[in-house]
Amino acid sequence: MAPVETTLPERHPDAPEPATELPEHYAYCFGCGSSVEHGLHLRATAGEDLTVRSRFTVTTAHQGAPGLAHGGLLACAFDEALGTAVGHLLRQPAVTGKLETDFLRPVPVGTVLFIDARIDGVAGRKVYVSADGRVNSPVGDIAVRARALFVTVELKHFIDNGRPEDLKKVAADPSLLGRTVDLNP
Numbered sequence: 056m057a058p059v060e061t062t063l064p065e066r067h068p069d070a071p072e073p074a075t076e077l078p079e080h081y082a083y084c085f086g087c088g089s090s091v092e093h094g095l096h097l098r099a100t101a102g103e104d105l106t107v108r109s110r111f112t113v114t115t116a117h118q119g120a121p122g123l124a125h126g127g128l129l130a131c132a133f134d135e136a137l138g139t140a141v142g143h144l145l146r147q148p149a150v151t152g153k154l155e156t157d158f159l160r161p162v163p164v165g166t167v168l169f170i171d172a173r174i175d176g177v178a179g180r181k182v183y184v185s186a187d188g189r190v191n192s193p194v195g196d197i198a199v200r201a202r203a204l205f206v207t208v209e210l211k212h213f214i215d216n217g218r219p220e221d222l223k224k225v226a227a228d229p230s231l232l233g234r235t236v237d238l239n240p
């Protein structure tokens with residue numbers, strides 16, 4: 056539960072329709088990027104109202120203990136799934152300020168983790184979100200649960216703080232941003 060009073064935001068009028076498959080937001084994003092060999096390759100679909108459903112397959116590159124997903128890596132998947140919900144449903148750039156996870160059941164290699172994320176409320180620039188993750192099915196017992204606070208930022212945040220050579224690569228090939236963000240508006 057949010058520690059402050061929040062209001063439920065409107066889904067942005069230009070947010071993708073429910074059931075739309077969402078594009079990766081950056082080709083080199085560890086969470087969703089197709090150019091990261093051992094990344095999560097998380098894929099997401101817009102849901103109804105303020106929800107997004109994501110999924111990714113746990114591979115041998117994602118282990119913490121033999122045959123089991125690393126907890127930090129699962130937290131990364133939730134960061135990505137929650138950020139995707141904020142970015143696409145509110146259409147505002149935002150960064151993670153706080154991320155809290157409950158690991159309720161082990162997640163084996165080979166699992167498809169289904170992550171249902173929702174926006175719970177906003178207070179100024181603060182966006183409170185939460186998500187449930189289930190093993191091999193979008194229904195059933197929850198294996199991992201997360202809550203996070205995202206803080207909306209201007210695009211300037213990324214331009215001022217990103218490593219110049221990576222920003223240059225994106226300026227030279229804007230398709231790396233998956234047509235979701237324009238760094239040179």
Ligand SMILES: CCCCC/C=C\C/C=C\C/C=C\C/C=C\CCCC(=O)SCCNC(=O)CCNC(=O)[C@H](O)C(C)(C)COP(=O)(O)OP(=O)(O)OC[C@H]1O[C@@H](n2cnc3c(N)ncnc32)[C@H](O)[C@@H]1OP(=O)(O)O
Pocket residue numbers: 080086134135136137138139140142143146147148149150151152153179180181204206208235236237
């Ligand atoms: C042109 C339109 C474009 C539209 C975009 C459209 C589509 C985009 C599509 C898709 C995007 C898709 C996917 C994204 C997927 C994944 C996302 C991964 C996200 C990450 O992986 S991102 C990396 C990790 N992340 C960081 O790298 C952040 C580092 N950090 C900072 O850069 C600053 O720290 C910042 C900016 C957070 C705040 O700094 P700041 O100076 O701007 O603002 P300030 O400090 O005033 O905070 C404002 C209010 O947030 C409260 N607040 C802040 N932090 C808090 C905390 N931890 N706990 C409790 N409250 C907190 C304050 O208490 C205040 O609250 P109040 O307003 O009540 O005073």
